[in-house]
Structure formats: C-alpha cells, structure tokens
Amino acid sequence: MVKAKKQYDSKSERALQILDAAAVLLGESGYDGVSARDIAERAGVNKALVFYYWGSKPELFEKVLERYYDAHRDALEQAFETGGTIVERMHRVMDSYLDFIEENRIYPRLVQQQLTGGGPHTDMVRHHLATFFEWITEVLAEISPKTGPLAAKHFYLSISAIVTNYFTITPAIAKQWGVDPMSPAALAERREHLHWLVDTLLARLQEETSGD
Amino acid sequence: MVKAKKQYDSKSERALQILDAAAVLLGESGYDGVSARDIAERAGVNKALVFYYWGSKPELFEKVLERYYDAHRDALEQAFETGGTIVERMHRVMDSYLDFIEENRIYPRLVQQQLTGGGPHTDMVRHHLATFFEWITEVLAEISPKTGPLAAKHFYLSISAIVTNYFTITPAIAKQWGVDPMSPAALAERREHLHWLVDTLLARLQEETSGD
DNA sequence: AGTCGGTCAAACCGATTGGTTAAATCAATC
DNA sequence: GATTGATTTAACCAATCGGTTTGACCGACT
Incomplete structure (x- = not known):
C-alpha cells in the first residue's frame, strides 16, 4: 500500500x-x-x-501516520528541489501530490481526521504541515508579497485545500457528481481543473506584482 | 451559540x-x-x-448537526436567492458562508469529521452537501460549461474547500502563520484573499466561455 | 397539605475497551 | 530427540462505555 x-x-x-x-x-x-x-x-x-x-494503540497509529508522512515527504521533496519556472514547479508539486493521494486515498482522510480532533498525534500533523508550508512559501516567494491577502501562505492554504478536499468530499456526493469521482477519467479531469486554476491564479499574481 | x-x-x-x-x-x-x-x-x-x-447518544449528536445544518442553510438561502451578476452573487454567498463559520467555528470541524469517518450521520451530511451543490451549480450555470474541467461542480468543490479549510488547518500552523489566524484582522485578510481568488477565476472563466 | 414535573445522586447493567499473561505451537538448531 | 526462541492462542483483567433504574429532593401550583 x-x-x-x-x-x-x-x-x-x-x-x-x-x-x-x-x-x-x-x-x-x-x-x-x-x-x-x-x-x-x-x-x-x-x-x-x-x-x-x-x-499500544497510540503507538501503532503513530507508526501508521509516520509511514504516510514519510512517504508523502519523499514524494514531494524531489518535486520541490528541481528547478524551472514557478508555474512549472507548482505543476510538478501539484502533480506529485495528486499522484501520491491517488495511490494512497485514505491519506487525506487521515490528515483531516487529525486536524478535526481525531487522535493523540496532532503534533505530528503540525510538524508535517509546517514542512510543506515552508517549502511552498519558498517557491512562491518570488512573485508573492510577504504580507497581505496575496501572501504565499494564503496560496499554500488554498491550493492544498482544493487538492485534498476532492478526495474527502466527492465520496459523499458521488451521485450528484455524475460519474465515479475516483475513476481514472474523473481524476484526470480534476487534474486539468487544478492546472487551469493554478495557472489562472499565478498569471494574475505575476501581472499584479510586476506592475507594482 | x-x-x-x-x-x-x-x-x-x-x-x-x-x-x-x-x-x-x-x-x-x-x-x-x-x-x-x-x-x-x-x-x-x-x-x-x-x-x-x-x-440516546446518536440522537443527541444528530440534533447537534441538524441545528447547525439548519442554521447554515438559512444563512446561505438568502444569499443565493437575491439577484445580481454572477460575481456579485458569488461574493454574497462566500461572505455569508464566512460570516456563518466565523460565528460557528466548530461547524467546519463537524462537517470534516463526518466526511472522514466520524459518526453515524453521514447521510445527513450527504443530503446537506447535495443542497449546496445544486445551488451553486445553478448560479455558475451561465458561464460554466456543463462538462469538463471547467464545469460548475469543480468550482463548487474548489471554492467550498478554500473557504472551510482555513478554519480547520490554520489552528495547526498558527505559529508559522505569524498572527493569530482567528483575529479579526487575519479573518478580514483571508476574506480579501478569497475575493481576489474568486474574481480572478470567474474573470478568466467568462473570457474563455464567451470566446467559444 | 398534597401533587406534580424537573432534577439530582448513585447504584447498577451487559457489552466493549485497551492491555496482559501463561501456556501451546512450530521450525530451526544442536 | 531435546532445546531453543520466535510466534500464536485463548482466557483473563480492570476500566469505561451507553443506557436504565430507583428514590429522594425541590419549587410551583391546586
């Protein structure tokens, strides 16, 4: 798994x-x-x-989370490290993230559980989120202001939210969704949506910050 | 409360x-x-x-959720009903949603818990999500294609994700966030971010669909 | 004075929880 | 074939779970 x-x-x-x-x-x-x-x-x-x-039970579940977090960090580390334009890097990061979740579909559920009060391992989640927070703010630092509503931290939140929530929400609205949200075709379409969305946001962000 | x-x-x-x-x-x-x-x-x-x-315990928690869902639906119903341009309507809906969550900060936690396997009331959540799903797809129907990566359902997911996840994630990264994420100033800044984001998305969406 | 609904404390129930223990099993070694 | 160490099992434990019951207490109304 x-x-x-x-x-x-x-x-x-x-x-x-x-x-x-x-x-x-x-x-x-x-x-x-x-x-x-x-x-x-x-x-x-x-x-x-x-x-x-x-x-013990908490130790067991700590290992469960640890294994996922390690795998997640390994999966994204390469995507962050290699170069390219900001848009290229963001696409790579997002694709790596999506690849990882598609292979480990319970992972976003585990993270959300921890965030909303599930178990005794909130510190692990905190540390793990902080890592990605630093990485992605570093990538966006070039075109994102340090403060205000267009700061990198806001985009970090927004982008990670739209990536992960697809996998936690769609199972509950599968009927309205029309097709199986986890079918390869649906997943590919969602990926296109996310690419379009990030492209749109970064394009306008670059406009605005270069114009200042 | x-x-x-x-x-x-x-x-x-x-x-x-x-x-x-x-x-x-x-x-x-x-x-x-x-x-x-x-x-x-x-x-x-x-x-x-x-x-x-x-x-019984399940009955009690059913009432807890029911009370929140009813209040949430009431809060958003007006925002959806009144007219205006799409951008105006989306802003109104988003603001109503944010107002409601700011007054009931445990609400997004409850929803996420249900979605990620908490209790015995998943059907309630499902029905509730379906309602908003229909509402927002109706609003976006004018400028959003019926299928594909720019379909309204994708925007429904993306927008509701970025609105709610701020309240579930930031408590875990409050240190990195710099200021208290739940302070009035921080909440206002987040709201600005969301407005900018939705404006940007809808603007390009209108461009593309009118050009077809 | 008597009655009534709301509230309390406490004892109690069977089922389930996380966790332990001591004995049984088994393959590999000598 | 005896020994060993790793692995497996069922029985067992105290604590807690959701839920019930009983009896007393209290203020308000008749």
Missing part, C-alpha cells in the same frame, strides 16, 4: 499486515472508532499480536 | 445546555471521542438527564 521505507523492511511480515489493516480501519472510522480487536480481525491475526509488535 | 430555530425554543433551558455542551465536545474530539459522562460534566448536569432529554 504505502511504499515501504527502509525502517519498515526489517519488520516481520505479520507486523506489516497489522500496520496495513490498522491504516485501512483508521481511515474508515477514525482513531476512537477502531478497536484493537477490529484491527486483529482485519489482519487475520490474534489480538495479542497487535500489542506484541506495536506496543 | 447557534442561532436558535423555532423548534428548539420549545426545549427547556437544561436541554439546550446539554446540546451546547455536546456540540463543543463533539467539535473537539469527534463522535467516538466523547462520552455521555463528558457531556453531562461539561453541561454541569447529571448524566441521566442527557438521556432523559435526548434519548
């Missing part, structure tokens, strides 16, 4: 089974909505094994 | 105390993270009274 990191390779197969099962259930029902027994059952494993491998 | 609706006026003061306490705690910790004992304690009331007035 999530691309394996070195530190997880050393874990036994059974341990990763449990981690994967925990991730799925956490994404479905949230921290307090999932029991250790649910996880064990889903993983096809005895409940004691959950604690044998992962210590 | 939430503007009282007629149907709640008939309820006793104690009953509303409990409802308010439930709303606050639900916003903080989510459906499964709050116990009936917590609610009673917060309301300064005996636990038995919670069930005496509201029957």
Whole structure:
C-alpha cells in the first residue's frame, strides 16, 4: 500500500499486515472508532499480536501516520528541489501530490481526521504541515508579497485545500457528481481543473506584482 | 451559540445546555471521542438527564448537526436567492458562508469529521452537501460549461474547500502563520484573499466561455 | 397539605475497551 | 530427540462505555 521505507523492511511480515489493516480501519472510522480487536480481525491475526509488535494503540497509529508522512515527504521533496519556472514547479508539486493521494486515498482522510480532533498525534500533523508550508512559501516567494491577502501562505492554504478536499468530499456526493469521482477519467479531469486554476491564479499574481 | 430555530425554543433551558455542551465536545474530539459522562460534566448536569432529554447518544449528536445544518442553510438561502451578476452573487454567498463559520467555528470541524469517518450521520451530511451543490451549480450555470474541467461542480468543490479549510488547518500552523489566524484582522485578510481568488477565476472563466 | 414535573445522586447493567499473561505451537538448531 | 526462541492462542483483567433504574429532593401550583 504505502511504499515501504527502509525502517519498515526489517519488520516481520505479520507486523506489516497489522500496520496495513490498522491504516485501512483508521481511515474508515477514525482513531476512537477502531478497536484493537477490529484491527486483529482485519489482519487475520490474534489480538495479542497487535500489542506484541506495536506496543499500544497510540503507538501503532503513530507508526501508521509516520509511514504516510514519510512517504508523502519523499514524494514531494524531489518535486520541490528541481528547478524551472514557478508555474512549472507548482505543476510538478501539484502533480506529485495528486499522484501520491491517488495511490494512497485514505491519506487525506487521515490528515483531516487529525486536524478535526481525531487522535493523540496532532503534533505530528503540525510538524508535517509546517514542512510543506515552508517549502511552498519558498517557491512562491518570488512573485508573492510577504504580507497581505496575496501572501504565499494564503496560496499554500488554498491550493492544498482544493487538492485534498476532492478526495474527502466527492465520496459523499458521488451521485450528484455524475460519474465515479475516483475513476481514472474523473481524476484526470480534476487534474486539468487544478492546472487551469493554478495557472489562472499565478498569471494574475505575476501581472499584479510586476506592475507594482 | 447557534442561532436558535423555532423548534428548539420549545426545549427547556437544561436541554439546550446539554446540546451546547455536546456540540463543543463533539467539535473537539469527534463522535467516538466523547462520552455521555463528558457531556453531562461539561453541561454541569447529571448524566441521566442527557438521556432523559435526548434519548440516546446518536440522537443527541444528530440534533447537534441538524441545528447547525439548519442554521447554515438559512444563512446561505438568502444569499443565493437575491439577484445580481454572477460575481456579485458569488461574493454574497462566500461572505455569508464566512460570516456563518466565523460565528460557528466548530461547524467546519463537524462537517470534516463526518466526511472522514466520524459518526453515524453521514447521510445527513450527504443530503446537506447535495443542497449546496445544486445551488451553486445553478448560479455558475451561465458561464460554466456543463462538462469538463471547467464545469460548475469543480468550482463548487474548489471554492467550498478554500473557504472551510482555513478554519480547520490554520489552528495547526498558527505559529508559522505569524498572527493569530482567528483575529479579526487575519479573518478580514483571508476574506480579501478569497475575493481576489474568486474574481480572478470567474474573470478568466467568462473570457474563455464567451470566446467559444 | 398534597401533587406534580424537573432534577439530582448513585447504584447498577451487559457489552466493549485497551492491555496482559501463561501456556501451546512450530521450525530451526544442536 | 531435546532445546531453543520466535510466534500464536485463548482466557483473563480492570476500566469505561451507553443506557436504565430507583428514590429522594425541590419549587410551583391546586
């Protein structure tokens, strides 16, 4: 499911089974909505094994989040590092973000859960958001004023919101949406929309800031 | 807290105390993270009274959500109904939405919780989202194509995402944000950002669709 | 004085929670 | 074939969950 990191390779197969099962259930029902027994059952494993491998419930879910955050950071790091124009860089970042979410569809759900009061790991989310916050404000620093309504931080919020919320909202309005929002065609169309949107915003932003 | 609706006026003061306490705690910790004992304690009331007035935990939280949804719909209904240009109408809708959230800051948290797997009331959220979906697609129908990446449904998603996510994300990055994100000055600045953003999008959208 | 609805405290219920433990199983080693 | 260490199991624990029940208390009305 999530691309394996070195530190997880050393874990036994059974341990990763449990981690994967925990991730799925956490994404479905949230921290307090999932029991250790649910996880064990889903993983096809005895409940004691959950604690044998992962210590406690908060520790287990910490590892679930950590694995996703690490994978997310790895996925976006390259996109940020390489050069090009601002528009090119933003497209690359957004595409990497979309690629990652499409491969890990429960990820935006996990993040939103943490932000809206799910579990005991809000500090992790905070630190993780801060990282991307710094990255994207650095990219936009060239054309975005340091303060005011066109500051980079506002665009960071707006863009990350429109990228992620598609995956948390559309499942609830699939009927109105017409087609399956998670079908390849629908996902491609959404990506086009986001490209158009970012292009439009950056174009006017460049106009205004160069004119000052 | 939430503007009282007629149907709640008939309820006793104690009953509303409990409802308010439930709303606050639900916003903080989510459906499964709050116990009936917590609610009673917060309301300064005996636990038995919670069930005496509201029957059961799911019923109580259903009423919490219902009260918010009703208030939200009432707040936006007027904004949609009255006329004007598309840009004017969109501004009015967005401002009404922001006014409502600023007065009820736990509301976007409750919605996100429901969307990401919190409680047993996903159908209510679905129905509620569907209502706004129809409203806003109707407003945008004049300048938005019926299909493709510039269809109204995409803008509905994008705009509602950037409006609400400010209130769910900024509390987690308050340090990086510089000022208190919920201060009047910060809220006004965010509102300016959103106006600029919507104006920019609608302007280019009108260009493109009139040129076809 | 008696009654009534609202409120309280507290005991209580079965079910479920996170977590532990001691014994059983098994493959690999000697 | 005995030993070992890793893995598996079911039984078990105290605490908490949603929800109920009983009985007393209180102020307001008849």
